Amino acid sequence: MKQKLLAISGALIIILLAIVGVQQYQLFQTKQYSPEAKVQYVSSNLRIDVQYNRPSKNGRVIFGELVPYGNWWRTGANEPTTISLSRDVLFNEKDLLLAGTYSVVTIPHPDHWILIFNMLIPDWGTDYDPSQDVLEVRMQVARLPQTVEQFLIDFADNDDEAQLIMAWDNVKASVPFRVF
DSSP states (O other), rough: OHHHHHHHHHHHHHHHHHHHHHHHHHHHHHHHOOOOOOOOOOOSSEEEEEEOOBBTTOOOOTTTTTOOSSSSOOSSSSSOOEEEEOOOOOEEEEEEESSEEEEEEEEEOSSSEEEESSSSOHHHOOOOOOOGGGEEEEEEEEEEEEEEEEEEEEEEEETTTTEEEEEEEEEEEEEEEEEE
16 A cells, blocks of 8 residues: 555656646746846936846737737736836836836837836736736837847936836837936
8 A cells, every 4th residue: 555655656746847847848948039138227326127038029010910009018028027126216207106026017009108017926927917006107109210129128318317118129118217
């Protein structure tokens, strides 16, 4: 009887390890096409960290097709995009976001984007609960003269104004921010 239990336990452990191994392999394969990236903004009184995955254009039409207009998008690939703020931040001179860590989703439109900060940070970027939204911010959209092959999140300081920038394909969305 003990040998039977031992054999069944061993088989279950092998099956569990195989399942975990397959999941890790699939995650590795996915991240080869959409690698992880981190970007940081640091000033004398603020630190912002963004962690996201960078999908590629690969000849596809991105906005309006792969990423439909008017629908929420996980803003990257794989796991959810997250943003961590060391201090309270004011976006567009009116929208206050308290210091902390949030997941980020966007709703692209042809002429603007809505940037949404959400309290929940799910395991995978395909889960989104609008009831946990903390703030929605309008982003300006501009057409780029050159194609951005891999999705990019970055920061810029223009005319004494810091901006959060997202760019992919021929689109750049941006929003100014400052410490509150």
